[in-house]
């Protein structure tokens with residue numbers, strides 16, 4: 001079973017591979033990285049200069065790869081969702097998208113760390129995890145970079161147990 005990480009923009013390869021390593025370590029599932037040439041244009045709002053998260057995820061849900069259990073798209077463009085000015089990440093059932101647009105930091109380690117946190121929370125949600133009150137837990141809700149920087153990229157014991165159960169019940 002695999003988590004597929006896809007990009008359809010010129011997202012930095014080093015970042016994609018770093019995300020892949022983080023996902024493998026965090027979710028204990030094998031990861032495959034690929035570039036999809038699919039047209040996401042219909043998900044792009046040229047007035048807002050943002051992609052609409054619901055439409056990106058809808059497109060992802062039409063893609064199928066062998067052994068796929070989750071699909072995660074990494075975008076360097078900004079992302080919004082219905083009624084929200086912007087979102088860092090968005091996930092529905094099997095598919096998720098994360099934007100690196102608002103996570104940028106001149107220090108690469110910090111930038112990557114922020115991306116890992118948003119990825120882990122967004123994928124965590126696709127595995128049925130909820131927001132968590134533990135301030136260090138990655139499932140603690142974040143609304144700003146300050147929130148993101150204040151927590152760790154790891155799950156608290158409670159969320160870890162919940163995730164383990166969800167992972168053990170995964171089927172193709």
Ligand SMILES: [Zn+2]
Pocket residue numbers: 132133134137138139140155156157158159160
């Ligand atoms: Zn937690």
